[in-house]
Amino acid sequence: MYDVCIVGSGAGGAPVAYELSNAGFSVVVLEKGKYYKEEDFSKDELAISRRDMYSPKLEDEYHIIKERTQDGSIEVYDGREYSWSFWNGSMVGGSSNLMSGYFYRLKPNDFRLKSTYGEIKGANVVDWPISYEELEPFYTKVEDVIGVSGEVKAHSFLEPRSTSKFPYTALQENGVTKWFDKACNELKFESIPIPRAILPIDALKRGACSYSNFCGSYPCATGAKGSSRAALLQKCKAKIITEAFVYQLISDKSKITQVKYFDSSGKSHTIKAKIFILAAQPIETSRLLLNSKNSFFPNGLANNNNQVGKNLIFSAGGTGKGRFYFENLSKNEQETLMQRGLFFNRSLQQWYEFEAEGKKYKGGTIDFLFEHSNIISRAMREIYDDKGNITWGRDLERKIKKTLTTSRVLTFEVFNDWLPTNECFVSVDESKKDKYGVNVGVINLYGHPHDLKVGEFLAKKATEVLEKMGAKEISMSISSSPPPNLVAGGCRFGENPKTSVLDKNCKSHELENLYITDASFMPTGGSVPYTWTIYANSFRVAKHLLGVMMEA
Amino acid sequence: MIELKNYAISRRLLLKSGFLTIALSIFSRGELFAEVVPLETIALLQEDLFPLAKELESRSDLYMLIILSHSKIAKKDKKFIRNGVKWLNEEALSEYKKIYTKLSSKQRQSLLQKISKERWGEHFIYTILQYTLESLLGDPIYGINKNQKGWEWLEHKSGYPRPKSAFL
Numbered sequence A: 001m002y003d004v005c006i007v008g009s010g011a012g013g014a015p016v017a018y019e020l021s022n023a024g025f026s027v028v029v030l031e032k033g034k035y036y037k038e039e040d041f042s043k044d045e046l047a048i049s050r051r052d053m054y055s056p057k058l059e060d061e062y063h064i065i066k067e068r069t070q071d072g073s074i075e076v077y078d079g080r081e082y083s084w085s086f087w088n089g090s091m092v093g094g095s096s097n098l099m100s101g102y103f104y105r106l107k108p109n110d111f112r113l114k115s116t117y118g119e120i121k122g123a124n125v126v127d128w129p130i131s132y133e134e135l136e137p138f139y140t141k142v143e144d145v146i147g148v149s150g151e152v153k154a155h156s157f158l159e160p161r162s163t164s165k166f167p168y169t170a171l172q173e174n175g176v177t178k179w180f181d182k183a184c185n186e187l188k189f190e191s192i193p194i195p196r197a198i199l200p201i202d203a204l205k206r207g208a209c210s211y212s213n214f215c216g217s218y219p220c221a222t223g224a225k226g227s228s229r230a231a232l233l234q235k236c237k238a239k240i241i242t243e244a245f246v247y248q249l250i251s252d253k254s255k256i257t258q259v260k261y262f263d264s265s266g267k268s269h270t271i272k273a274k275i276f277i278l279a280a281q282p283i284e285t286s287r288l289l290l291n292s293k294n295s296f297f298p299n300g301l302a303n304n305n306n307q308v309g310k311n312l313i314f315s316a317g318g319t320g321k322g323r324f325y326f327e328n329l330s331k332n333e334q335e336t337l338m339q340r341g342l343f344f345n346r347s348l349q350q351w352y353e354f355e356a357e358g359k360k361y362k363g364g365t366i367d368f369l370f371e372h373s374n375i376i377s378r379a380m381r382e383i384y385d386d387k388g389n390i391t392w393g394r395d396l397e398r399k400i401k402k403t404l405t406t407s408r409v410l411t412f413e414v415f416n417d418w419l420p421t422n423e424c425f426v427s428v429d430e431s432k433k434d435k436y437g438v439n440v441g442v443i444n445l446y447g448h449p450h451d452l453k454v455g456e457f458l459a460k461k462a463t464e465v466l467e468k469m470g471a472k473e474i475s476m477s478i479s480s481s482p483p484p485n486l487v488a489g490g491c492r493f494g495e496n497p498k499t500s501v502l503d504k505n506c507k508s509h510e511l512e513n514l515y516i517t518d519a520s521f522m523p524t525g526g527s528v529p530y531t532w533t534i535y536a537n538s539f540r541v542a543k544h545l546l547g548v549m550m551e552a
Numbered sequence B: 001m002i003e004l005k006n007y008a009i010s011r012r013l014l015l016k017s018g019f020l021t022i023a024l025s026i027f028s029r030g031e032l033f034a035e036v037v038p039l040e041t042i043a044l045l046q047e048d049l050f051p052l053a054k055e056l057e058s059r060s061d062l063y064m065l066i067i068l069s070h071s072k073i074a075k076k077d078k079k080f081i082r083n084g085v086k087w088l089n090e091e092a093l094s095e096y097k098k099i100y101t102k103l104s105s106k107q108r109q110s111l112l113q114k115i116s117k118e119r120w121g122e123h124f125i126y127t128i129l130q131y132t133l134e135s136l137l138g139d140p141i142y143g144i145n146k147n148q149k150g151w152e153w154l155e156h157k158s159g160y161p162r163p164k165s166a167f168l
């Protein structure tokens, strides 16, 4: 019998494994993927980006997606047929291996959205049961333990900090950031350097960033990126069982007694522990609870109030871009533009809150970054001409050569709140099974129209900067299509068991030894990518658990 | 998932992958008209769609064998490639009474124009272009992109570390 059993080894699960095993408790982590380490990693675009090496094959494991359109009709997609994947990284460390590490804290008002900005019709906006001040020490802890680099710069929405600096100085930047800063100056926009979960120097027994030019979507071969594997799991004694797909939790009326998993040969195993932590990413966490129903919990574990899977959220917003052509630049500027490897690291948060028609609204964040270096994807983007016709032969060859060698694209990403609604949730389909014979998860999707309005407002501001910088072919695309890698909610925390699954310590209201520490707990997502918050909250829960276990 | 050290396209693989090397029967009005070897059709199609790939020795046609036996390519996608070859030859037959590899370059281009207006045809052209670009610009560990000529063409610097084995 272990003290603690954790399902999922990513950003949500690893901080608990690290803290409790370092305190001397016996901890086991069950991870569905394999254990890859620094020496296994490469920048093989074919394997990683084109063949999704770190995700399950959709033929074997898939989702049913039910998308609710604005007119209320529902379109059903079988993930296999539409190649629509919600997998992000099945490996020790989960998708935190593959993240770009753009790191943001939430702001104090993100913890009290309802009381600050009021209700929005059709959305289940609530305040969090904890405040920013309660999470702040753990944000700081993440800076030290995971390793966050950057420069603290004052701006309209800088969140309160208990320290004046990041523990690591900013990474080296591409010269084009100067063009960006200048444009922002002229527009009176506040350009902010983005903190990154990346080490600029050898530290924490990990290597420095080598500016490999292939960061997002690729695992890090130096250890610089703050994945939960490099930063936490490789530094603690927690036992990790790999290729262990957890398919069921067994409980009595008040406690989980064991979990069941299949190994790679399909054989079933059982693990017993005193405390169970789920951190399989929100969609899988809810699916596992719904698939574990028993006589005490006929609707699924911890689901006697029908809250499991509800209020699923993503990061709303979208993307946009502009292109810089050699013909408009001096020789020096051309060289600066084409500098490889160095980071862009700039964002705007000036409209994290904005006013329209005399009312205050929650806005969001805009990140700027160069188009991904993946050469095959960039070449493939040229296959269609401006009119949408497919091209080939010498024409296509010339087009690819010219575009890729004499221009470069600066992109932006808009992050704003994906409002929680009754229509966006996780369920399971008992008639559809994955390769393990387990009911597949159903992702019921709906984007509140308000999200699009805010996203468009922000995207327009981003295009102003690109225009000022002299970019051409500026475009933007704001939509309610969900980014699969930025997903939260499904088991929100709160005071009231009727409207939430977890209490403020992320313990299930209905079961005394079940905790959830991935992003499922978040009732609202803030207007930033939220891995820093996942890490911080997991450290917070770990501290609570230490107290509970010491007492026991 | 199979991972071979220093994998290169070998004769063994060629023999193993019957999928593209075993003849496909093309019928016209219910009668057997011709037998085509799918890989021959694809090789010529790749030259028609992206001539540079052959000039730079990307070994695009042999790369298709990797794709057809790849653990992460869905069965439906593999089937589509084989069907595409069949449909392309059937179109060639109905337009010119010859299979694709027997057409003149001009005829082939006008046939491609024609099928590009149809859904399957556009998707087929896109699919073959995609894999051709993969062979031109993927890591040479797969036995493609010889001497990194594809990367050189686009002044591309690969990311490091490079893969030590192919992911199949």
Ligand SMILES: Cc1cc2nc3c(=O)[nH]c(=O)nc-3n(C[C@H](O)[C@H](O)[C@H](O)COP(=O)(O)OP(=O)(O)OC[C@H]3O[C@@H](n4cnc5c(N)ncnc54)[C@H](O)[C@@H]3O)c2cc1C
Pocket: A007, A008, A009, A010, A011, A012, A013, A030, A031, A032, A033, A088, A089, A090, A091, A092, A093, A094, A095, A096, A097, A098, A099, A100, A101, A102, A103, A104, A216, A217, A218, A244, A245, A246, A247, A279, A280, A281, A282, A284, A288, A485, A486, A518, A519, A529, A530, A531, A532, A534
């Ligand atoms: C390409 C990419 C770029 C990103 N960039 C950023 C960024 O710049 N900034 C940012 O803040 N965030 C970013 N993210 C998001 C970030 O990676 C996630 O927010 C974070 O990793 C989520 O933590 P998690 O623990 O919930 O999930 P994960 O880290 O994915 O871990 C979940 C783990 O659970 C395992 N698992 C799932 N089901 C089971 C099961 N049934 N049994 C056993 N194990 C199971 C999975 O295999 C996985 O390893 C990015 C993600 C991706 C994919």
Ligand code: SF4
Pocket: A198, A199, A208, A209, A210, A211, A212, A213, A214, A215, A216, A218, A219, A220, A221, A222, A223, A224, A225
């Ligand atoms: S070395 Fe630097 S750029 Fe490369 S993956 Fe690691 S953190 Fe990212």
